[in-house]
Amino acid sequence: xxxTSFANWPCSIARTLxxxxxxxxxxxxxxAFYGIRRFDEFQRELGIARNTLTDRLRRLVxxxxxxxxxxxxxxxxxxxxxxxxxxxxxxVMATMSRWGDRWLAGEQGVxxxxxxxxxxxxxxxxxxxxxxxxxxxxxxxxxxxxPGYPDRLKRRPDVRRRFGVS
Amino acid sequence: xxxTSFANWPCSIARTLxxxxxxxxxxxxxxAFYGIRRFDEFQRELGIARNTLTDRLRRLVxxxxxxxxxxxxxxxxxxxxxxxxxxxxxxVMATMSRWGDRWLAGEQGVxxxxxxxxxxxxxxxxxxxxxxxxxxxxxxxxxxxxPGYPDRLKRRPDVRRRFGVS
Numbered sequence: 103x104x105x106t107s108f109a110n111w112p113c114s115i116a117r118t119l120x121x122x123x124x125x126x127x128x129x130x131x132x133x134a135f136y137g138i139r140r141f142d143e144f145q146r147e148l149g150i151a152r153n154t155l156t157d158r159l160r161r162l163v164x165x166x167x168x169x170x171x172x173x174x175x176x177x178x179x180x181x182x183x184x185x186x187x188x189x190x191x192x193x194v195m196a197t198m199s200r201w202g203d204r205w206l207a208g209e210q211g212v213x214x215x216x217x218x219x220x221x222x223x224x225x226x227x228x229x230x231x232x233x234x235x236x237x238x239x240x241x242x243x244x245x246x247x248x249p250g251y252p253d254r255l256k257r258r259p260d261v262r263r264r265f266g267v268s
Numbered sequence: 269x270x271x272t273s274f275a276n277w278p279c280s281i282a283r284t285l286x287x288x289x290x291x292x293x294x295x296x297x298x299x300a301f302y303g304i305r306r307f308d309e310f311q312r313e314l315g316i317a318r319n320t321l322t323d324r325l326r327r328l329v330x331x332x333x334x335x336x337x338x339x340x341x342x343x344x345x346x347x348x349x350x351x352x353x354x355x356x357x358x359x360v361m362a363t364m365s366r367w368g369d370r371w372l373a374g375e376q377g378v379x380x381x382x383x384x385x386x387x388x389x390x391x392x393x394x395x396x397x398x399x400x401x402x403x404x405x406x407x408x409x410x411x412x413x414x415p416g417y418p419d420r421l422k423r424r425p426d427v428r429r430r431f432g433v434s
Contacts, residue, residue: 106291108291108295109372112379113298113365113368113379113380114364114365114366114368114369114372114373114378114380115294115295115298115361115365115368116295118364118368118372119291119294119295119364120291123289123290123292124289124290125272125274125285125286125290126289128281128285128289129285132279132282135406136430137430146426147430184406187371189405189406189407190367190370190371192395192404192406192409193363193393194360194363194364194367195281196395197359197360197363197395198285198360199279199280200280200359201280201356201357201360202279202281202283202284203280205332205356206275206283206284207280207416208416210416211414211415211416212280212414213279213413213414213416213417213418214278214279214280214411214412214413214414214417215411216409216410216412217409217411217412218399218404218408218409219409220397220400220402220409221399223397223399223400224399224412225397225399225404225409227359227396227397227398227404228395228397228398229358229359229394229396230396230401231384231386231387231393232391232393232394233384233387233389233390233391234384234386234387234391235394236386238358238359238362238382238384238393239355240301240350240358241355242384242385242386243362243383243385243386243391244383244385245380245381246380246383246390247379247381248378248379248380248381249376249377250373250374250377250379251379251380252379260312264302264303264313
């Protein structure tokens with residue numbers, strides 16, 4: 103079944119979900135952050151079906167999140183390594199992890215602790231405003247149409263209501 | 269088809285993906301952050317199939333991300349409102365949005381700008397270490413087994429390799 107494409111919605115959340123809105127794709131990225139590079143390792147660590155893994159790796163390479171680096175030629179074999187675009191997904195992974203730690207861990211405590219080697223302390227990912235460095239929370243944040251918002255939508259009453267402009 | 273469940277994996281990323289690892293569920297949550305509360309509004313704004321929306325709303329209520337508040341009795345009608353657990357997903361949404369803004373926006377610029385009403389500046393979500401407040405990046409962060417990591421797995425060679433313990 104062809105899934106709805108969110109890649110061209112005027113929303114960076116929807117566009118990101120076009121790539122990450124599936125559990126296996128972000129889990130493949132998670133493995134890459136754990137240092138996994140090879141097809142058989144991804145397959146074994148995740149217990150993912152090989153055809154599903156092939157599909158997800160291809161998509162991640164096509165999107166520039168992973169790059170293929172040959173390590174053998176006969177037959178050709180590749181490492182899958184995070185690009186800069188891929189490494190930047192650490193922010194999304196770390197934030198998901200913090201939310202899960204807070205709301206889904208239960209009495210036994212968190213399964214995995216992040217340690218910030220740079221400062222030497224255990225850490226959780228905090229989301230702050232790039233301007234004032236204070237925590238960014240929904241009730242103190244509003245969304246506005248940006249330069250890339252499509253002109254053809256800007257006058258629509260439902261869109262103007264969404265962004266609170268009259 | 270019954271999807272693999274990630275809810276009991278010893279990883280808060282996987283557990284979070286058990287809920288959010290589908291594009292529609294986070295988009296329903298996004299709409300709630302835009303102030304959408306009613307079934308027909310979610311349906312219209314997202315163009316989502318009604319049975320899919322029914323399913324996603326039920327899951328989000330079951331998981332305690334949204335709560336139902338009656339606004340009419342004959343027939344019974346409900347507002348769907350973010351709980352504290354749901355509002356905390358703003359961190360995940362804002363981080364996805366920043367990643368999409370950076371990597372998927374193209375030449376026309378970002379579609380939506382976040383404005384931090386609390387400080388009066390446009391903002392992007394930055395992910396920082398809770399201890400030192402510096403940006404949290406993958407190459408300066410390591411993952412360790414936490415108190416909730418299952419005892420039965422702690423001795424396994426592949427698990428010890430994953431966490432870099434010998």
